[in-house]
Structure formats: C-alpha cells, structure tokens
Amino acid sequence: xxxxxxxxxxxxxxxxxxxxxxxxxxxxxxxxxxxxxxxxxxxxxxxxxxxxxxxxxxxxxxxxxxxxxxxxxxxxxxxxxxxxxxxxxxxxxxxxxxxxxxxxxxxxxxxxxxxxxxxxxxxxxxxxxxxxxxxxxxxxxxxxxxxxxxxxxxxxxxxxxxxxxxxxxxxxxxxxxxxxxxxxxxxxxxxxxxxxxxxxxxxxxxxxxxxxxxxxxxxxxxxxxxxxxxxxxxxxxxxxxxxxxxxxxxxxxxxxxxxxxxxxxxxxxxxx
Amino acid sequence: xxxxxxxxxxxxxxxxxxxxxxxxxxxxxxxxxxxxxxxxxxxxxxxxxxxxxxxxxxxxxxxxxxxxxxxxxxxxxxxxxxxxxxxxxxxxxxxxxxxxxxxxxxxxxxxxxxxxxxxxxxxxxxxxxxxxxxxxxxxxxxxxxxxxxxxxxxxxxxxxxxxxxxxxxxxxxxxxxxxxxxxxxxxxxxxxxxxxxxxxxxxxxxxxxxxxxxxxxxxxxxxxxxxxxxxxxxxxxxxxxxxxxxxxxxxxxxxxxxxxxxxxxxxxxxxxxxxxxxxxxxxxxxxxxxxxxxxxxxxxxxxxxxxxxxxxxx
Numbered sequence: 001x002x003x004x005x006x007x008x009x010x011x012x013x014x015x016x017x018x019x020x021x022x023x024x025x026x027x028x029x030x031x032x033x034x035x036x037x038x039x040x041x042x043x044x045x046x047x048x049x050x051x052x053x054x055x056x057x058x059x060x061x062x063x064x065x066x067x068x069x070x071x072x073x074x075x076x077x078x079x080x081x082x083x084x085x086x087x088x089x090x091x092x093x094x095x096x097x098x099x100x101x102x103x104x105x106x107x108x109x110x111x112x113x114x115x116x117x118x119x120x121x122x123x124x125x126x127x128x129x130x131x132x133x134x135x136x137x138x139x140x141x142x143x144x145x146x147x148x149x150x151x152x153x154x155x156x157x158x159x160x161x162x163x164x165x166x167x168x169x170x171x172x173x174x175x176x177x178x179x180x181x182x183x184x185x186x187x188x189x190x191x192x193x194x195x196x197x198x199x200x201x202x203x204x205x206x207x208x209x210x211x212x213x214x215x216x217x218x219x220x221x222x223x224x225x226x227x228x229x230x231x232x233x234x235x236x237x238x239x240x241x242x243x244x245x246x247x248x249x250x251x252x253x254x255x256x257x258x259x260x261x262x263x264x265x266x267x268x269x270x271x272x
Numbered sequence: 273x274x275x276x277x278x279x280x281x282x283x284x285x286x287x288x289x290x291x292x293x294x295x296x297x298x299x300x301x302x303x304x305x306x307x308x309x310x311x312x313x314x315x316x317x318x319x320x321x322x323x324x325x326x327x328x329x330x331x332x333x334x335x336x337x338x339x340x341x342x343x344x345x346x347x348x349x350x351x352x353x354x355x356x357x358x359x360x361x362x363x364x365x366x367x368x369x370x371x372x373x374x375x376x377x378x379x380x381x382x383x384x385x386x387x388x389x390x391x392x393x394x395x396x397x398x399x400x401x402x403x404x405x406x407x408x409x410x411x412x413x414x415x416x417x418x419x420x421x422x423x424x425x426x427x428x429x430x431x432x433x434x435x436x437x438x439x440x441x442x443x444x445x446x447x448x449x450x451x452x453x454x455x456x457x458x459x460x461x462x463x464x465x466x467x468x469x470x471x472x473x474x475x476x477x478x479x480x481x482x483x484x485x486x487x488x489x490x491x492x493x494x495x496x497x498x499x500x501x502x503x504x505x506x507x508x509x510x511x512x513x514x515x516x517x518x519x520x521x522x523x524x525x526x527x528x529x530x531x532x533x534x535x536x537x538x539x540x541x542x543x544x545x546x547x548x549x550x551x552x553x554x555x556x557x558x559x560x561x562x563x564x565x566x567x568x569x570x571x572x573x574x575x576x577x578x579x580x581x582x583x584x585x586x
Contacts, residue, residue, distance in 0.1 A: 011395065039503070060296055106290075109290060109292075110290050110291075110294050112566075113287050113290055113291050113562060113566065114291065114294075114558075114562050114565070115293075115517075115520040115521045115523065115524055115561065115565040116520075116521040116524060116525060117521075117524050117525060117561070118523075118524040118558065118561050118562060118565075121524060121542060121546065121558075122554070122558045123545070124294070124546065125545075125546045125551075125554050126298055126299075126301050126302050126551075129546075135304070145432070202415055205415060206415065206417065206525075206528055209415075209417045209528060210527060210528065210543050211543075211547065212532060212543065212546065222417075225417060225418060225421065226417075226531075229421065229532070232421065232424065232425055232429060233429050236425065239418075239421050239422070239425060242418075243414075243415070243418030243421065243422070246415055246418060247413050247414045247415065247418060250413040250414075251409065251410060251413035254409055254413050256411065258409070267422070272533075
C-alpha cells in the first residue's frame with residue numbers, strides 16, 4: 001500500500017511527458033524532422049539543436065517528437081483493436097457457451113500456440129511491414145489474452161444472482177450482457193489494457209529496430225536507434241535519447257499498470 | 273504420474289496440428305502461385321512444373337495439406353530461395369547459435385532472480401524490498417536492444433574490455449567464443465532478471481500468507497527452513513511455468529540481440545528471410561520455433577510435479 005502513490009505519481013508524470021511530446025509533435029516541432037542540413041551533421045547537443053543532430057543533420061528532438069506520435073498512435077490503436085475485438089469475442093464465448101464458444105476458443109488457441117512476436121512476424125511477412133500491418137498483427141496476438149480474461153470473468157459472472165435475476169425479469173440476453181455483464185469486466189480489462197499498451201509499444205519499437213516497422217525516413221524511436229548503431233563511437237547522443245524515450249515511456253506504463261492493479265484488483269494487491 | 277504425462281502429451285499433439293494448419297494457411301494467403309513463390313523464380317518453367325507436381329497443386333486444398341504435411345514429417349522443408357540450401361539443416365545450425373545465448377542467460381537469471389525475489393517477499397515493504405522491486409521494474413522497462421547498445425558502448429568502446437560485435441564458433445576457439453558471448457548473454461540476463469524477480473516475489477508472497485507457513489513458524493522452525501523447505505517448493509511453480517514461456521518467446525525475440533551484436537542466430541535468419549521474401553525459410557522458421565515452444569512448455573509441465581506433486585495427483 002505504501003508504494004501505491006509513488007507508483008502512480010512517477011508513472012503519471014512519465015506518461016504525461018510522453019503524451020505531451022506526442023501531442024505537441026503532431027502540430028509543432030522545432031525543425032522539420034525530415035529536413036537535412038549537411039552543414040550540421042552529427043553535431044552534439046547545443047543551443048540550436050537541444051538533443052543534437054544525426055548523420056544527415058536532422059534535428060533529433062524534432063525526430064523524437066514525431067516518433068513519439070507514431071509510438072503512441074500505434075500502441076493506442078493496437079490496444080483499441082485488441083480490447084474491442086477481444087471483449088466482443090470473450091463476452092460472446094463466455095455468455096453463449098455452446099458452439100460459438102468452441103469455435104472462438106479453438107481460434108484463440110491457434111494464436112496462443114505461437115510464442116510472442118512469432119505470429120506477428122509471420123503475419124508481417126504476408127501483410128507487409130506497414131503501420132496498418134503492424135497494428136493488425138499486434139492487435140490480433142494481444143486479442144487472445146483479452147478473450148481469455150473476459151471469457152473467464154464472464155463465466156464467473158454467469159452464475160451470479162444479479163445476472164440470473166436479469167434473465168428472470170425478462171430482459172433479453174443482449175441487454176443483460178450489455179447492462180450487467182460488461183460493466184463487471186471493466187476492472188480486469190483496464191489492468192490488461194495497460195499491459196497491452198506497454199507490450200505494443202515495446203513490440204513496435206523492436207520491429208522498427210529490426211527494420212520491420214514504419215520505414216525510414218519517417219522517424220520512429222526504433223529505427224532511430226537502429227540507425228545510430230553505425231555512429232556508436234562518434235555520436236553517443238543518438239544512442240542515449242531515443243533509448244531513454246522508449247525506456248521512460250515503458251517504465252511509466254509499467255508503474256501505472258502496477259498502481260492500477262493495486263487499486264482495481266485488491267485480490268492481486270500482493271503481487272508486485 | 274504416467275496418466276498425467278500421457279494426458280499432457282495428448283494435449284500437445286492437436287496444438288502442433290493447429291500450428292501446422294495455421295502456417296499452411298498463412299503461406300497460402302500470399303497472393304500468387306505457391307510453387308513460384310517457393311522457387312523464387314517463375315521463369316524456370318521446368319522446375320516450376322516439377323514443384324507443382326510435387327506439392328500436388330492441381331489437387332484439392334485438403335489433399336495439398338496432406339502432401340505438405342507428409343513432406344514436413346520427413347523433415348523436408350524445401351530449399352532456401354536465396355542460398356539454395358536445404359532449410360532444415362540451416363535452421364538447426366542457426367538454432368545451435370541462439371541456444372548458446374538464450375540458455376545461459378535464462379539459467380543465470382533464474383539462479384539470481386529467484387532467491388532475490390524470495391528475499392524481497394520475505395522482507396515485504398521494507399526498504400530492501402522496495403529497492404529490489406524498483407530495480408526489477410526498471411530493468412524490464414529497458415528494451416533489450418537499448419541495453420545491448422549501452423553495454424556495447426561502455427564495455428566495448430569506452431573501456432575496451434570486450435570485443436564489440438561478432439561471433440566465434442565454440443568448436444573453432446572456445447575461449448574467443450566465450451568472450452564474444454559475454455555481452456549478448458549479459459544483455460538478456462539483465463532483462464530477464466527483472467521479469468523473473470517480480471514473478472518469484474509475487475508467488476512467494478501468496479504462499480507466505482497461507483496457514484501452513486504460520487504453522488511452520490509457530491512450531492519454531494528457523495526462518496531459513498521456513499523459506500527454503502516450506503515456501504520455496506510451493507512458490508516456485510508459477511516461476512517454473514514462466515521460464516517455459518520465456519524460453520519459447522526468446523527464440524523469436526532473440527533476433528533483436530542477434531541484430532545488436534551481429535550474431536548469426538535463428539531470430540536473425542527469420543528476419544532476414546522476411547526481408548528477402550524467402551518463403552521456404554520463413555515457413556520453416558515459423559514451424560520450427562512454434563514446435564520448440566510447444567515442446568519446451570510440454571517438458572516444463574511434465575517436470576512440474578517434481579516441485580508440486582499435487583498437480584500429477586489431480
């Protein structure tokens with residue numbers, strides 16, 4: 001309990017900084033993130049370029065701000081896809097049982113049979129490495145855990161009196177699902193959505209780093225880091241700042257996730 | 273015990289089949305002639321006709337799957353479009369490289385993180401617990417590729433203690449091979465320590481709240497006996513299961529570390545194949561990694577009763 005406010009505080013601050021960076025980056029950046037300036041290549045942080053420039057003289061702060069937008073957008077859309085589709089399938093599966101349940105769970109088992117990113121890599125090989133392809137493949141693999149959690153919660157709720165009472169009162173199954181079952185899934189879903197947000201952000205930057213993400217010259221934190229490898233011994237700032245951005249964002253999400261879990265799921269409070 | 277093992281084994285077989293069907297469908301989703309795709313060269317009319325015949329592309333889809341699956345069971349995964357070499361030997365070769373990084377890193381991380389996690393749980397909410405958990409959370413928030421680059425920068429370029437990048441085979445020069453593996457293994461180790469420590473702490477805390485622990489303390493057992501004899505065996509289960517998942521995930525995820533340190537491992541093989549649209553290799557890697565994942569988790573589950581005999585008795 002004592003750690004709770006600190007988690008929330010640090011996590012909240014880090015996420016606010018990330019969101020601000022992404023939002024401001026959408027409307028304004030100090031320089032054009034794509035504009036090359038061969039008079040100032042690989043220049044260290046200075047008054048004119050706060051975080052230095054890369055091998056083409058592009059301003060790193062501007063590129064980080066644009067990259068923050070990409071990171072936030074892809075993770076948010078991935079979470080949206082995973083949670084909405086996963087909740088739909090999970091509720092249908094858990095509430096209807098029978099053949100819909102069997103079909104959904106078999107398909108879900110297919111997704112779970114592949115380790116982590118492997119299925120996403122396979123899909124990207126088919127779909128092509130675009131932002132849409134990344135969101136679709138990551139959304140699909142994270143959907144499988146949403147389906148499982150929602151289905152489990154719904155199965156527990158089905159036998160509860162208030163759900164039975166709703167049926168006895170003559171409410172339709174659809175109304176009962178919407179009014180009585182779904183609201184009770186929100187707490188576990190919030191905790192899971194926070195985790196998925198972190199996984200998606202890490203996955204997006206990892207894929208970018210591998211060259212399977214949003215293609216250069218569009219800046220992402222992953223492809224900036226990947227590009228900096230050639231200048232490891234000349235331009236430390238190109239290694240430090242993109243990595244710091246990713247790590248600080250992930251730390252923020254992880255801390256926030258811990259705090260949320262402590263608040264929303266008292267049974268799991270003792271978990272770290 | 274035997275019934276438990278057989279039941280678990282029977283569960284693994286449909287999963288393997290599901291994986292095979294999925295990969296088959298995934299590859300067939302790619303527009304175009306599967307034979308031309310597998311050959312990488314549509315102009316070779318003779319080779320194309322031969323492969324179409326071999327894959328049975330003029331027959332129905334279920335028949336095509338059976339032909340494909342029987343080739344698979346014979347270990348025939350086709351030839352790489354890029355190198356022309358057989359896919360399976362290439363994969364096995366690269367797999368042996370990745371294993372040298374993944375196994376030592378996960379083993380070391382477990383040996384360090386489990387006692388630390390148990391210690392943190394034992395001292396719950398003390399300053400030492402909070403600092404351990406905070407360090408773990410920090411470690412797992414740092415992506416492996418950045419951690420790898422930072423270690424490279426510090427130990428390779430600034431201090432010049434270790435070679436920067438590369439790989440040497442153990443059979444050629446064991447000492448050099450070991451030196452080259454230090455940084456990649458350390459990178460993975462630092463990341464996994466965070467994950468495992470948090471899990472070990474959480475599951476130990478759950479066990480420490482149970483009555484039999486209170487009873488063990490009440491009868492005057494020293495704390496070390498309470499922790500190791502009573503808490504450890506029941507608390508290690510979830511961590512043991514997590515280890516199976518980590519090992520499987522790393523086989524695909526290790527591509528990142530192999531990229532940072534330019535190591536010719538399995539992950540890099542898959543990523544390069546995706547770039548080159550080398551579909552036989554992509555298909556082979558997907559099948560191989562998913563099968564290893566299922567196998568590792570099977571072994572983990574079969575060994576579980578050693579720690580917790582209740583599982584087999586149920």
